[in-house]
Amino acid sequence: xxxxxxxxxxxxxRVTAAVLATQAVLLVLFVGLWxxxxxxxxxxxLLFSYPSKMLAQLWKTMADGSIWPHIGMTVTETxxxxxxxxxxxxxxxxxxxxxxxxxxxxxxxxxxxxxxxxVALGPIFIVGLGPGFMSIVAITLSVTVIITTLNIYNRFRExxxxxIKVVRLLGASRxxxxxxxxxxxxxxxxxxxxxxxxxxxxxxxxxxxxLVAKLGLGYLIIYGFQVFNFTLVLSSLIVIAVVATVxxxxxxxxxxxxxxxxxxx
Numbered sequence: 001x002x003x004x005x006x007x008x009x010x011x012x013x014r015v016t017a018a019v020l021a022t023q024a025v026l027l028v029l030f031v032g033l034w035x036x037x038x039x040x041x042x043x044x045x046l047l048f049s050y051p052s053k054m055l056a057q058l059w060k061t062m063a064d065g066s067i068w069p070h071i072g073m074t075v076t077e078t079x080x081x082x083x084x085x086x087x088x089x090x091x092x093x094x095x096x097x098x099x100x101x102x103x104x105x106x107x108x109x110x111x112x113x114x115x116x117x118x119v120a121l122g123p124i125f126i127v128g129l130g131p132g133f134m135s136i137v138a139i140t141l142s143v144t145v146i147i148t149t150l151n152i153y154n155r156f157r158e159x160x161x162x163x164i165k166v167v168r169l170l171g172a173s174r175x176x177x178x179x180x181x182x183x184x185x186x187x188x189x190x191x192x193x194x195x196x197x198x199x200x201x202x203x204x205x206x207x208x209x210x211l212v213a214k215l216g217l218g219y220l221i222i223y224g225f226q227v228f229n230f231t232l233v234l235s236s237l238i239v240i241a242v243v244a245t246v247x248x249x250x251x252x253x254x255x256x257x258x259x260x261x262x263x264x265x
Contacts, residue, residue, distance in 0.1 A: 081140025089148020140204030
């Protein structure tokens with residue numbers, strides 16, 4: 001049995017190594033082709049730039065320190081919007097499950113809010129909260145809270161009714177039912193929603209910075225368009241991609257740690 005397990009683990013490691021190698025090769029080919037196309041004028045280097053030019057731009061802004069305040073502001077706004085959106089969405093979902101009357105009342109409103117383009121709410125938040133940190137976080141929450149609420153509340157409703165009946169027959173209160181059955185049974189969905197909210201939080205923050213910010217990576221992108229510096233635009237997008245990937249991997253690591261062994265059970 002142990003030999004079979006060792007073979008399985010060895011095969012799994014080989015597949016993982018093959019996947020990583022293929023990903024690295026594709027990335028190198030893409031970057032190399034882009035670099036060659038930019039240097040040989042196969043594409044317009046003014047519009048599309050090329051990797052070495054973008055790295056030089058990043059190095060320059062990092063060396064003189066001009067980019068760090070922008071990164072710090074955007075990451076702070078994203079983390080705050082991400083955490084608040086997840087916590088508020090989970091709390092609202094719990095309230096809707098706890099009070100079925102509320103869920104019936106607010107269900108159509110949640111559907112309408114979810115379908116509404118969030119960019120349209122931006123000017124309202126800016127006027128109400130002022131042009132700054134609070135309005136950008138509010139825009140981010142408008143993106144993350146509704147999706148979180150709908151995903152988690154739907155999972156609460158889909159918990160196996162057999163488990164609920166057993167716990168009720170044993171005399172559990174509604175609070176005990178929520179703590180012992182509903183919340184643990186929804187935990188994988190909550191963690192998965194965290195992963196979705198990473199991307200949604202970035203979307204909300206960048207949209208907010210497009211509209212109002214004077215500091216942040218979204219502001220740098222808009223500024224780059226205004227001065228026709230597309231190397232600045234693309235290098236800012238690279239920073240966003242790197243930081244967003246780091247955040248996503250942190251949430252994925254949290255998921256693996258907290259749900260270890262669930263698949264086996």
